[in-house]
Amino acid sequence: MMERVVDPLLIQKRREASVSFAIGFAALAGFFAVTPFVMYPVFLMQVLCFALFACAFNLLIGYVGLVSFGHALYFGWASYFSAYTAKAWGWPPEAAILTGTAAAAVLGVIAGGLAIRRQGIYFAMITLALAQMMYLVALRVKMTGGEDGIQAVPRGRLFGTFDLANDMTMYAVVAVVVLAAFLLIYRIINSPFGEVLKAIRENELRTVSLGYKTERYKLVAFVLSATLAGLAGSLKALVFQLASLTDVHWTMSGDVVLMTLLGGLGTVFGPFVGAFCVVAMQNYLAQSGQWVLVIQGVIFVVCVLLFRRGIVGELASYLRVKL
């Protein structure tokens, strides 16, 4: 057997990275443990759901270099499925969430399988077009309730015991699920599988030449991302007791790009920071109508021109750690 040569510097770097991750995660968990006592739990749940959505998106854009401009498809349709099963069929929340997530996974297999047939800029256009197509479908079919959406979705009792109608109970569930999913993503990007994804991001042709079937890796990453986006959408449907066209519209796909970019592409914690900023801004500016659109546009432009590393990326380079 061949001896593995391991660079001691690499080991040290890894150790430092995992220490900074542990500190960051403790801060994050601490933040979400304390804040429900000082901020509105519903607002925080919104932040958590969108943070998970952005993390799922970041898995693709930040670690595989695939730009999906249609992630609302998985988020929105998962939210429809979870809302529908909970309301029309009276399924318990855990079953509703699983159904929504599974639906997103199936959509991810189909859309991802189509989109990875083309590279680069075409990939983004295909994902956007497929999402728009499913938006138009959502506008038509009976299940989604068209313009009205699915309203007054019952939150139900988790495992028959925890009453989610209570905001604090719901919050605890959302926080635990989102942080667990976050750890899963961290595990994925630091696994051998994740290393191959990063290799594809850096140089796909070379990765192919090393014998990796990059198509398969891209598809798996795409489906994982879609599934986790679906988990976020399913949770959101229960939190707001609503699934609507807003969730499948292209503006939602734009929002998740904005959160990820603002927080920092390819940073572990960036999506959380980005989601917090964007959700806070949208709530704060809700009365001023279209200015939200303008301000979001300005943030996009400023991020691209002046700080492409995003908030967390800039912070990380200032502190010289990996975040």
Added chain:
Amino acid sequence: MFEIFGIPSQALFGQLLLGLINGSFYALLSLGLAVIFGMLNIINFTHGAQYMMGAFCAYLLLQYLGINYWAALIIVPIIIGLFGIVIERLFLQHLHKLDHLYGLILTFGLALIIEGLFRNYYGSSGQPYQVPEALRGGRNLGFMFLPNYRAWVIAFSLVVCLATWYAIERTRLGSYLRAATENPTLVRAFGINVPRMVTLTYGFGVALAALAGVMAAPIYNVSPQMGSDLIIVVFAVVVIGGMGSIMGAIVTGFVLGIVEGLTKVFFPEASNTVIFGIMIVVLLLRPAGLFGRTA
């Protein structure tokens, strides 16, 4: 009156005509996208917003300065084209060495800003724009009624598309352009000012979008969101045709418009998703697109 497959000819040809009109806009817009992508390597997400600005510009010129349709047809593309040039100088030129992704995101942001500003001032409802006097009315062709304005839109966009194709594929300037698309450094070494050419190309692509906007103004209401839904369909058109060929973009645009019109007659409920459906089929059968070179 006669019937084809149980559909009255009036309805069939009427929808075909509407399809051709949509096709003209698809062709003009995807042509602009292809030209811009060739030189700048950027997918211009702002294209829909610039089309909308073209329509609004024509509307405002008529409303406040009394400038009529015919003058607008020339003035508007110049104004919006200049606006495009400013955008290229201010923003896009800095993205040259960056990943594709940033061009897409930046132009997406610009589209949001423009659409948001227009919505602030004009709301979401549409503003009407009168069909110019000379083109009102229509003629009866025996099998259908042909409104003059619609005939004009189809004919004029066809002329503009073909003229663009000729300019790029058959003239000296066009050959510089094509050469600069292939290898900008080498073309620069021959003493041609490539950065200026890039700027002007962007301005030209934007002017095409604005021209489409002016032509669309009398047909659809002039509204701030008229561009954003259209641009996504045009993206699908571009995926189907591939951006490698100018003629490919034109043909794909017109053909898909016709297909959409026919779908409206035979399967009305699928009419607005049919182009996306075709995109899926093309991706399965010919992943590089109908006219695409290998990606």
